[in-house]
Amino acid sequence: MERRNFLKGSLGTLYMMASPNMAFPDVKLSDKRLLVVLLRGGLDGLATIPPLGDKNLSKIRKDVLVQGANDLDGFFGIHPNLSFLENEYQSGNAAFVHATSFPYTGRSHFDGQNIMETGSEQAYAVTSGWVGRAMNAAGFSSLAVSLPIPIILRGNQVNSNYFPTNFAKASKSHYADVEKMWQSDSQLNGMLKDISSREMHMPGRGDTKELVSFAAKEMHKPNGPRVGLLEIDGFDTHALQGNEQGDHAELLDDLDNILKSFKRDMGTLYDDTVIVTVTEFGRTAFENGTQGTDHGWASSMILAGGLVEGKQVVSDWPGLEKRNLFEDRDLKMTIDARDIYAEVVKTVFGLEDDVISEHVFLGYKPKKYYGLLKKS
């Protein structure tokens, strides 16, 4: 019996950060904007950007096999619910990468998510995140719209966060009392500095599209955030994943609509924007026994926005024949996701290759340049 998603609204948490000027007033600013979309749970790349040209796909998948995927380039197709992204692709504003992942094959959500957020090759090796470090290197301070600050943003010198609340706001004298008490506390000192003075009109909670519109609005402000992070849960589709309909299809539909709203609200700024997805791993190539898929390795990545060199699916396709799969079950990674993120970071933050290698990816040197972003 399908209990999930019964009467469930759209889900997602928005994080926004990289508001320039706060900590580093003299830094020259990039006019570019970045929206990172974290797809937690492990995105099924084979259902999102199905390799229609691989005849094995329909042999190893039945219930979760997506029907009616639209052709992109003669080999790869796109899930029918991603109609906005398909249009963007056709008009040159979106590209996809396939058989990509972090070089992590342990299939644990928690190790995998830690690696996708820290950008380290080992789980729990560092406490900061690769986006946070990139912002730090570029001299951006950060503002997150979230309750906890996700690891991927940590490592930035000034981290501040907001999230819509129903509690009434406190007065200046209340904040002053508390700040005074916290002054000599290394963890709490300065915690309320920004929040006590900032006026922010938050959208209602729960509707991701509203949150994204809010992000777009804030991104328009001269001193507003340059980077947004959107988090969507639910991609851990072990059971009743669905195909062109069902749970996974609904999640993709949500994602597509959210990005569509984001583009609309970004207006002309969209031309200077990159949207990129991050997920901890792909899923098993084979369908499991509960009309779903288990934890795998490689997945697909979405890039969209005016800065994207669109209309291409970048892939070094490893194949779905059993002998081509990792441990006979998972799509192999043939493109290190960090190579792509390095291109994104370089374009958006204007960082040099060696800075990216040293600070953002902790010594990892990208193996190849894929040309997924427009040269400025």
Add this chain to the structure above:
Amino acid sequence: MDSKLASRKLGYGFSSQYQEIPLSDFVVNAKKELETVPKFNPWRLISVERKKKKLFDKQTKEDAANDEKSFTKQYKKKLQEYLKLARFYNSSIDGDFGKGTRAAIIGWQEYLDKEGTGYLTKKQAKLLKKQFGEYLGYNYPREMHNLATWDLSTSDLRYPTSIKLAVNHLLEMDSERKRLRALLAAGEITNNELQRLWWKKYNTFAWWRDTQTRSIDVVYGDTPTFNRFWHFWINYFPISVDAVEAELFGNYYLTLRKNMASNFSDLLYDATWHPAMQLYLSNQESTGPNSKRAKNIKKNREKKIAAINENLARELLELFTLTPAAGYTQDDVNGTAYVLTGWGQVWDDDVKEGYFNDWRHEPGAHKVLGKKYSGKPKEKLKALCSDLAMHPMTARHVANKLSLHFISDTPPEEAIEFIENVYNQSSGDLVKIHQAVVDAVIKYSDNSTKFLQPELWFFNIHKAVGGGLPLKFLGQGDNWGNDQTNNILFEMGHLNSRTPQPNGWSDLAVDWLTPEMMDRRVRYIIQLSPKLEYKLKFDPDEYAGNFFGKDSAEAAEVKAAPTFTRACLKIFCHPKFMRT
């Protein structure tokens, strides 16, 4: 360390009236408390309310006046006592229903959102007795009566602690879902109507009662140390309302609780087979490739794949026992998944078998960590849980998690080893392990070594002020106002039943210490303090004297605060109160 700090580290703190005791006495008491599983009381307060439905329907004032003729003076006196206890009546107990009594009855009836007739039918009088008379002996505060006003006439608030009832209810809800979906698909109802019909019948929010009942037990109960460990295990084996019918929460949590004077192996086994965990980690339809179901698929040429779902198997190894550091392989995950096939078959409705049915079970022997598991399905799972529980990596993991929760974000190695050794020497005896944690906390932790998670901070406040728990539940929707325990904990980012991921809520300060979350703590105190001032008559000076010390600078600061709210802020948002 003194008994005050110990009561915060191994309990939920103390109120103004708390008298310090020698630390050694505290340790003896705490250890004794952990030896047996105490009775969990709050449930009786809730279950009483089942029969209220329709009591007020079709009973006119005339019927009531008629009924009242048969009430004896003695009975009338009792009823007046109940009304007084419920604070609707404030006059003499004389057995004479005059103006004051009539007004009180109207007050009570309207409080229940019913027509205020001022007269009691026999049945209403019985309800009044049930609601308030039965609690005379408990001396619970009025907020408890709010629980008794949950409106059962338009919603179904059953929260069965019996697994059979819970599963039956779950199946009932499944068929209602199916029916509504079919109506929607046939175009007979709109999506809005579907929502309305659903909420009308199953306005459950049963998980709300998890927080409510635990809050009550924490604030008014007398086993705080036991409860702290219980909450630890609830978070160790987490489930979430996103994937589990909330009906199952009550029995699941009590099942964990029941095992707390047993050993880790039993706890692990019971958490694993329980339908709540089975549903949460989607094991219930995992199918053995050689199972009866698999053969059936082949025979009928169904377009289904007969294979396992490894979700629960992986977390069983990763989160509940060995951890990835143990170096198990994909084959071990698969073997574990085979052992787990066939469990969680709630449709079978066979509680005696633990909701196991061999329809999907993979027959034969399965290998995990080089050992073969064969025999009866139940024995396979029991043996696997037992071996996993006895694995040294599991001892290490449990000791580490306990140290992170109770001692410090970076616990000293000696503390972890101390607990780990007790685990290994006692073969996972939970009483001994919990008692070892008590010793380790006294020995290896100090002032302010743990930052309190929002739920713990919230409980510490309400323990400090002697109650004031926002318990009112009107059953009208998911989204109404802040003045409710669950809403407050949700706003603070820590509503227990909404664990984001199967690794539970974080024990680390770094995951909670953000400006927004800290801002909310400030805001909560501001929201709470008028109630403390006028309803609870909480005295900040008195408490500050007890908490910080009579002649301390902090107590002087509280005394000097120009308003009541600011005095409260100086206690509850003080770093010393926010950490233990």
